[in-house]
Amino acid sequence: MRVVVADDSTLLREGVVRLLEEAGLEVVGQAADGEELLRKVRAHKPDVAVVDVRMPPTHTDEGLRAAREIRAELPDVSVLVLSQYVEVAYARELLAESAEGLGYLLKDRVTDVDAFADAVRRVAKGGSALDPEVVSQMLGRARRDDPLAELTPREREVLALMAEGRTNAAIAEALVVTDRAVEKHVTGIFAKLDLPAGGEDHRRVLAVLRFLDQPA
């Protein structure tokens, strides 16, 4: 699995590269800003680009803009955006049309090497990865007539993991239950929230996020 890493901080970039290589991924290129990232991606056509949001020259959202350009120009290249902060607004923007092959994680997550490598692989294969903090912010949003109040605590856990982009198998593993049990919870959640059932994982993510992102 081939990866391009973009981050203007050499220290962090080298760190991420080392972690990814230790996890068995092949880092084919490194970039320090948005333009270099685009050049490297065009040249190497990697499976996934791991991109920092803030890069020169404006240090605001170059990573997000580069991600959009990559998605438009090279749909086969997945993008995982890393950020010092996570904001629902950015997640909404990034996943506006599709969650396929997209990830948005807090930069701190790289320290949990296994989970991070897992997320990179998932996104590279066309899945999604949304930071638990974004998900918990959406789930925790105070609502009037909260439809989530009908969910059992276990169902809420399953919903959160779905929103993060985990597959049923991954959810089962994380919650230490059987795949069958997860499927049952998923069906229950979709029925209670009146969501269209089934579909591929990244479509499921989008449906869940759209539901959670409704205004309070």
Added chain:
Amino acid sequence: MSSLRRALIALGIFAVLLGLASLALILGSNHTSPKGVAATLILIAGWGFVGTGLYAWYRRPGNRTGPLLTAVGFTWFFQALESSDSPAIFAIGAIGLTVPFAILIHLLVAFPSGRLERAFERLLVAVAYFVTIPMQLVWVLFADPGREGCDGCPSNPVQIHGHEGLAEAISTAQGLIAIPLVAASIIVIYRRWRGSPASERRVLTPVLATGAVAFGLLLVQLVLGQAGAGNGPQRVTFIAAIAAFACLPFALLIGLLRSRIGRDEEVRTQLTAENEQLTAELRAKVEELRASRARIVEAGYDERRRVERDLHDGAQQHLVALAMSLRLVRGRLESDPEAAAELLDEAMGELDEATRELRELARGIHPAVLTDRGLEAALGGLADRSPVPVEIVETPDGRMPSPVESATYFVIAEALTNVARYAEAGEATVRVARANGAVEIEVRDDGVGGADPAAGTGLRGLEDRVAALEGTLLIVSPAGEGTTVTARIPCA
């Protein structure tokens, strides 16, 4: 030179010539006495009326006072014709003699606007003209004006003889109409004076007082005439009335002069008062600015202390704990690998905690999303993290200047923090709209109300922050009716 001005100058020259001719007539007269008094009164009053009339006409062409004054002046010279020894000229004088008194009534009743506003005033003036022009004309046709009390007056050449009784009747009728007419004029003048504000009285008093005195004397003379008093007293009061009328133009000038001086004084008083008020306002503003500047500086230090404390209590503690864990790991790497692994897990937990706290701290100092994505996105984040449901009803399109955007964000953040802490609210709504060159912010909750704006230092700080942008902040919080925080910040 305007045509009006040319015409007025011509009238002035004509009046001068008329005066000189009058003087010649009086001085050459066989029957006028005393000549000095008659000449003085006629010339002073005639020229005085014409002079002030022309000046008033020139300055205020739209006001009839000028033409009326001028007309009084010119008709005044009819009196001089009575000094003539020529019967024809004497007769013309007798016909025109009373006209200026009608014009005087017109002038004073219409003063100072020059307009007859009420029907009663118009009636008064119409009667005055009727008594002095047609009635006088008819009287002259049947009477011999020089017949009584005048030695050497020429006889009336147009007199239709044999109707002395009719002439007597007309004269009596004139007198009987003139008495209530003059009395009514005095009343109108008095009411005009009573009804005018103090500032106008400065101009009106000299004119109206002189006019009232003159009319009063005229009234006495008329009453004496009707009562059949002797010629002597009648003549004295008549001359006194004429003298009073002669003063009228000068009374008008005095009035004008007083009004100008008065206005200067008034303007000066007003300017002084305004100046004092402005100075007081300025002083208050300076004091306010000094206080708010001090509070802003103090708030800056408070903020630094808070950041320092947060760093010390939060991230730094976790990092110290992490360092200790790592040292312990190092010591146990070989002797107790299992314990070392456990310690490493602990260390990573500390690290996670430290980074999380740093992140929160940074967000509190300035949310990056506000800079990157603007108010709507940043407010969305605030609403998401609020434990009370928050509805963002309205946000402006496009971006605002960064200081305005920041102030707006922090006003709403602080208001929502207060809602969560104190309001016991079921929900809150946030509205931000641009209108009339400003951004208007409203945060409303349905909680318990009763918030004391003076008590919350957070909101006080916000007030300064908003005031620094020339804005205003208002907190309305009646007990039991929720709290509404509104702010208005200028934003072109």
